[in-house]
Amino acid sequence: MKGREFKDAMYDGLAKLMKALANPARLEIIEMLSQGEKSVEGVVEATNLTVANASQHLQVLKNNNIVNSRREGHYVYYSLVNDDFLALYQHITKFAVSEIAVLEKTMNRQREDNHATNAVNLEELESMINDKNVLLMDVRPPSEYELGHISGAVSVPMNELLCCLKDFSKDQEIIAYCRGPFCVLADEAVKVLSENGFKVRRLDEGYPEWKMRQLKSN
Amino acid sequence: MKGREFKDAMYDGLAKLMKALANPARLEIIEMLSQGEKSVEGVVEATNLTVANASQHLQVLKNNNIVNSRREGHYVYYSLVNDDFLALYQHITKFAVSEIAVLEKTMNRQREDNHATNAVNLEELESMINDKNVLLMDVRPPSEYELGHISGAVSVPMNELLCCLKDFSKDQEIIAYCRGPFCVLADEAVKVLSENGFKVRRLDEGYPEWKMRQLKSN
DNA sequence: CAATTATTCAATATACTTATTGAATATATT
DNA sequence: AATATATTCAATAAGTATATTGAATAATTG
Incomplete structure (x- = not known):
């Protein structure tokens, strides 16, 4: 050749x-x-x-x-x-969101519209994970929760959230997470919960990012 | 929205x-x-x-x-x-070469055709860099060498290599490098040099990969 | 300021990509 | 065996991407 x-x-x-x-x-x-x-x-x-x-x-x-x-x-x-591909995909999205101005702006606007500007990142989450006053809430469909979720998270599918608001305490801080930075489920959850007087923030990333972070640290 | x-x-x-x-x-x-x-x-x-x-x-x-x-x-x-983009590009090429069978195969065949299967990687190079019996040879065009090169490398543009074979010792091991894994200049250099009785290997990666590695370690 | 050089623009023909439709296939259930 | 369900295949029309050509622009040199 x-x-x-x-x-x-x-x-x-x-x-x-x-x-x-x-x-x-x-x-x-x-x-x-x-x-x-x-x-x-x-x-x-x-x-x-x-x-x-x-x-x-x-x-x-x-x-x-x-x-x-x-x-x-x-x-x-x-x-x-495989996970090598997942790592590549996450590298691409991370670059796009932080380096492409239009995408960064669209993202920020979406967060603002949903009172979700004070997002928690994975590093911060790690330090909160043993705090009894924090409730980690997985708002994805149950099938996805069952295939894997952040350890310690409770499954509260977005479409069931409104019915069971009474089950949660307004003293606890709630961290809602979903599929990742482009997923709107956590934004919707933050909106509903904050409008009902709960202390709530969303996780900036989602389950796949947490999973890859776990993999790396082992 | x-x-x-x-x-x-x-x-x-x-x-x-x-x-x-x-x-x-x-x-x-x-x-x-x-x-x-x-x-x-x-x-x-x-x-x-x-x-x-x-x-x-x-x-x-x-x-x-x-x-x-x-x-x-x-x-x-x-x-x-910026270098974030360069990092992304290198992540993509690395994935492609190691996970896409056709590309891996094409790459290996190219190396075999040029007696360059025993390539050195950046980690190995690091341990050889202070060895007086190793000559690091940059075979890219001089303009590229001038914009940046691996520290300690000598510029020997590929199209001038044949003329100055007598300048090099057959006792020294030569490591030839070029633009990166897809660049054929180092393969050509390895072919010419090995056919003329020199001890020579190519660097698996190229200057940009070395540059990013330096950046990371600082 | 005319001529030269490097780059960009505009137009075009060819090839590729995509969403949609409806038919075909493959497995499971009755 | 007949029916039902999930997925794939094939054909098509509309949209998009690309290399090529030649003209236009922008900066420099004589």
């Missing part, structure tokens, strides 16, 4: 990987799968996609070694290929 | 960044600019692109906050926007 051919092969391959990531629907699917495996139907429920379209995007991700699939009965379950 | 609008804005922005990276020509330009700033002409010399095409790709990179430009006389010089 000539030098130019080698370079072309490498850059073409690299570009192919980037192309697989260069679509908003696929990025959202990746974020959903970073909570744990999901069937096509599960992906559809968590996004705005049609079944055929979600399946098509999942094929693209599969052909680029970003996701794996396994069949179980009627369902085909998809999952991220 | 509704939750769905926020998500769309974030994923669209993220996808836009990925799209800017989803082209082999632009990835090669990024690799060239990671050696230091270059004019459009400089980029053209280092790649296979026409002037108009290179300029067009540079505009795309500029519109996505990946490169900056400054004018000096006739020339417009482009450079990577």
